[in-house]
Amino acid sequence: MDKFFNTAGPQKAELNYTLPPLMRLNWAELSYLIDSQRYFLLHAPRQTGKTTTLLAMVERLNAEGRYSALYVNIETAQTARNDVGAGIKTICLAIAETVAMDRGDNQLLAWLKQEGSEKTPHQQLQALLNFWCQRSDRPIVLLLDEVDALIGDTLVSLLRQLRTGYTQRPHAFPHSVLLCGVRDLKDYRIHQSSGEIITGGSAFNIKAKSLTMGNFNEVECRQLYQQHTEATGQPFEEGIFAELWLDTAGQPWLVNALGHELTWEEVALRDRSQTITLQHYQAARERLIQSRATHLDQLAHKLQEERVRRVIAPLLAGVDELEQPVPRDDRQYCEDLGLVVSRPSLRISNRIYREVIPRELTWITQTTIANQEQVWYLHPDRRLNMVKLLKAFQHFFRENAEGWIERFDYKEAGPQLLMQAFLQRIINGGGRIQREYALGRKRTDLTIEWSLDEAQGFFGPVQRIVVELKLQRGDLEELIAKGITQTLDYADGCGAEESHLLIFNRDPKVSWEEKLWYCPARENQPHLWGC
Template sequence: MNRFFNTAGHCKPEIHYKVDPLPRLPIVKHLIEGQHYFVIHAPRQTGKTTYLYALMNRLNSEGKYSALTVNVQAAASARDSEHAMMIVATAIFRQARLRLPESEWPLPVEKPKPDVFPFGQIGDYLAAWAEKNPKPIVLFIDEADFLTEDMLQTIIRQLRAGFEVRPEGFPHSVALVGLRDVRDYKVRTCSEWEQPDIGSLFNIKTKSLFMEGFLLSDMEALLDQHTAETGQEFDPAVRNEIFRLTQGQPWLVNALANQIVAEILENDFRQKITLAHVTQAKEELILRRDPHLDSLINKLREPAVKTVAEAIICGNALLPDSFGNDLAYLRDLGMITGKAPVKFANPVYSESIPRALNYAWQVSFNPDIADQTRYIRGGHLNMDALLSVFQKSCSRNMDIWLENFDFREAGRLLMLMAFIQRIVDSDGMIEREMAMGSGRCDMTVTFRSDRFLLELKLQRDRYGEEDGLKQIAAYIDRMGSDHGYLILFETNSEIPWEKRIYRKEVSQEGKRITLLGM
């Protein structure tokens, strides 16, 4: 059986293509040697667990440490703190039996009474293991952020208590690993966030390490393994497009490659991989909404995520929150870029998120106005006709459509995106350029051989048209065209619709611009 691209769980080199993860966090070896306690955090399916297993195996093969990776996610369902400690200790013992020689095992978790943890505290269990073990212990606590605040607080307090007697009487080095940095968790009671925050409790940590996605060289090394084993090549243009779409997000890289090789080409390694296959694979992933994308989209229900996502879609500036917590949270989720201008992290997310938000509109437009034959003649899309019909429909229905929509401000833009998506369907493609603070959303709509440039902008003040014309002219120039559309959505509900709806042909910096008000 050939190896394949992994899209579920940590990578196993005997069945999955896998790049060496250890160079991704080279400082960790130094932290372990210095008896440090530290944090590793990264978005889901970035390769954290694959990294931990590789490091555990490397350390154990070198023979200096007893290294163990233990997943504590199951403890999140515990009835109480004592039950949770029993689950964690049992997970440590079971994993040790699989990964370590018997002389390095901790004590078994025998229960003299049902549901009573015999060691009193998890810290006592770790201390007993360290005293018994002939080697220093290196412990990686994976999925730590799945624990309840109380349980995480309990574990951290006990790690801090045992820290001073390491390595003879407590683990030599410990890493808490999860989605978020431990500093972002606080002990919560009732409905209020109260001090102390868990980050201050874990003041023994030396470093908090964020695991980035693949570099281009990492992705190429992964694809090269497939070529070496099957002879099927990813040519440079295909590689560049996969990296452009994913920005190195490890799950997306593997998912796109697997979709092309296993699903579209059905493991026929004689077939050439083309750019069309990449586009098809991206579309199928977005429509299928695998758990990776689905879990990200479900986060849009959270107020902090909604605030940032809507600011990106509309191009709004974000009002300062308390210490930038909203941005830090979305960065930890992997949803946004870490540097200004803040955008969705990659083009796949940039397409998935708006399409998830506006999908109900896309499938529920009146069939009379969403009939493709009204706008497509001889294989060409009549964008003027499409926008005119949408304008008229807005004047009659937009207020009703937006009434109960959570993303009300972005809803105007999302509604037009949904209408265009409905018309172009599988024969076309929409690429969006969205960034916080940009003041607009730029779109390229490709339909077969036709290409249309649009700028969607909220009209907030008397400068909206002036600024928008300059922005769309610059976009047209950058895209090497001579014509584009500026769509201005009026935000002042007191202005009647008959004054909001207009159309003008404008020249700006030598570019032809069709200006439509809505």
């Protein structure tokens, strides 16, 4: 079978275009931690290649012959929650069954049915590992995956049994243990059935180090796609790679998902004699965003968490961090999830996430906005009549702002989100919107791309319009002057032929008659709007 871009589960080198997994970690550091009998962590966001890397580690360690390494996924114990008996039994069974399948050794399964069944849940895992390690002809290296999927008392029991047996290593307990998950252990907040909350660090204070995996770098993104070209002869247009980097920042699932969209989901491009163009790429990007694939859906689900909202809301609103400080623990949590990066400044991790987040937050709104039809806002030549559209938005905002904004979980960015929902409602099916927002920008920049030929879509002529959104703070004239400069600079960078600056006044003491105004564009100036 021909190789393909994988978006589900661990990579298989014989099936998938794959970068060498162990190149993504410092093998010298890993070897040192293992050789020195350390217990340590590996954490990274979902679908970044953790499991693929763990499996490669096991393969290499076993091939070297000094250790007996085993990978075990213990996610099935999640459903036990605070039931320690069920949870620890599930973990023990996962270890025993993996040993039986990988090594053809049924000793652990037999022990669980006999002697192990008499152990209490709070000692069963430790006793199983004692039994296994004392009978192994090589020191055991145990890699446990999805550890942070465990909940409450089950997780505490796992960590404490590992801590209790730690002093018995390597002759009667694993020589080295790696715990793998999304978050760093120090960020675990474990809610026990007693109501007590303990931290992962206090339950597992034998941890030597926390390692993390980064995304692909720009060169690696290109190398992965080049594997497809080398295998099939099908080239990618050079302009794709800069956009791929901006859209994904090397996030492995996104890079692979876009590769899959281009080389398989775009049926015409299954003809490997066809060059994959930038227009193909842009269409694939939009399909991926609209697909609400599992990876993106998980991202959207996290937005409902309060500690995530405390980080994302100021970014959407563009406020200064001094005005609305972002709690450090919440920021680290969102970094561990892969939602944001902190350097050089706090921002959404990549351009696709930056697009997905407002869409998800406004999904219900944009699908329930009534009495707005795309055809109302088109000139006879199919160009968007943006002035008519924004006048309609002013009317809509006056009639609905308070009720709609109150429905948003992210009320700080309510006006900007409502505007984006309204635009998305009209633009869907004929155009696309790109968004720029970040902490401290004090503005949201929207670029509308509208295809002028339905038959050709974005392969034909495209109308580009920039809309800059600002909240009124301080002197209006000063805000307009600064906003005009920013809008024109942004429009110039996007190659937009038309630009609009829209300013929201949220002062309840100001009447709607004063809030709503419009100044048509003068030569080389944007249209100005009050809302």
